Amino acid sequence: MSIRIGIAGYGNLGRGVELAIQKNPDMELAGIFTRRNPADVKPVTADAKVYPLQEAEKYKDQVDVMILCGGSATDLPEQTPQLAQWFNVIDSFDTHAKIPEHFANVDAACRKAGHLGVISVGWDPGLFSLNRLYAESILTDGGTYTFWGRGVSQGHSDAIRRVPGVKRAIQYTVPVEAAMEAVRAGKNPELTTRQKHLRECYVVAEEGADKEAIREAIVTMPNYFSDYDTTVTFMEEDAFLKEHNTMPHGGFVMRSGVTGEGTHQMIEYSLKLGSNPEFTASVLVAYARAVSRLKAEGAVGAKTVFDIAPAYLSPLSGEELRSHML
């Protein structure tokens, strides 16, 4: 029997989940739940059912795992505990500082209803977190470094778009190659914010706007850009729309450590993603399989990627995994 997946929220991430379900023969799309008028949502799958999110409870027996695809700022802190009343849930909550609070809320809601919830699934938090954990548990004497990019930061792109005179903008976070090489060489460098990442901005200015003023407003913007080396490149709108219409991202987790009497050991994990939301969606769907199985074994409450044995992610049996993948 297929695992029946619900999608709560249909933006880039929700669409990515819909596409990822198609790549997993043991899954099926039970329905898309939206706050918009369902008629305004155009799913990729022609026969996909779209329901009002506020009526989700009615479908509680038709969904094995609800994947929440809203934003971490305001959607998920409210929606994940709420939907946990009726469903097993999984989200990609990524506000690192608020994870303990969100975990406690989802755990309480899940335990009350007898459901299972997995939070903060994706690549960071998610796969990068797993790699930090494995690497630090193995190389106990060492330093961990996370670099992000080259990739689009939505938050930084939004910040640029709020600058007067900016019509369109996108920001790429770029890891500094020299810093990564120093880590790989076992130098355990102390790196400042500026030494770790560059910020590349591409901007379409409004007609007649003062480009130098825009540039100055961007590079001096506190929190977002003032601590970084930032480049601002102005473009024509046609070229911008053609060259900057995808959402690549990625990054690196490195653990540089020492064993025995000073032997250098290096672990490196990296992602190069053509589409950040499609990849995050693929991670969510693999963990939805784990949720379905763990629930069948009787698990309840909240978990994270740290608490889930890797075998639960795969459609293969233990025997198959040991024979072919170990």
Place this chain on the structure above:
Amino acid sequence: MSIRIGIAGYGNLGRGVELAIQKNPDMELAGIFTRRNPADVKPVTADAKVYPLQEAEKYKDQVDVMILCGGSATDLPEQTPQLAQWFNVIDSFDTHAKIPEHFANVDAACRKAGHLGVISVGWDPGLFSLNRLYAESILTDGGTYTFWGRGVSQGHSDAIRRVPGVKRAIQYTVPVEAAMEAVRAGKNPELTTRQKHLRECYVVAEEGADKEAIREAIVTMPNYFSDYDTTVTFMEEDAFLKEHNTMPHGGFVMRSGVTGEGTHQMIEYSLKLGSNPEFTASVLVAYARAVSRLKAEGAVGAKTVFDIAPAYLSPLSGEELRSHML
């Protein structure tokens, strides 16, 4: 209370485990068990206890986890099930084709005695296996590539040393950069054995030996070298002993996949190890922590790295992990 570790077999790997225990404050060395005369074993730790392996049963209440450090060819198939009668066990069994059989034997022995056993822990099998599993579960549509090196292959080094006229020899397995670049570029190449790895041999010849005959015997040796591009470099003994006295290794696991409508996604994991046995030992010790905890929760039978949730490897609590590492 510390986790009390026993070491069965004291070669490079056993010595690595002894060193790794020193890097983990929640562990202590309960004793080294050897088939040799205990007086002939010289541990790194001055006060380490060395016992005859054949008397291991006497110490069954003094060891929480026995780490087996023998070889996969003849030691572990016999020793791991045997010691599972008296101890929770963990090994680095790496004969991929015989893993199902070894798993069944260890599982039966563990269940009979009420112990827990984890087999095939290290980096391949081990961390590389984990990365293959995570990556294939997430990017279901794609290809997986494992490259090894640059590093010392004991089996190939031994094979060269059996060639008449060879006094000393070492062999490095080297991944072919062009093949790795083709994978990274998303070309999903079909790679032959020769296209994936080179073999570099460094040889000290006996005085008066025919070097050209040695070279020819190496490069044409079936199974070991004939399917590869192999280089043979002759050296003076002094230089050899100075330049080739460590055991580096490492490698790469790459998953090149596609999401949605043809979006390329790339996951890459790599290790650059100054000492293969010291690193493998560090992985074993982290999993020994997991064995101790899972046993306390009542787990019995055989497991692999696929069956163990990552959190069990870390000395940190769930709260600490969620706050600092997620």
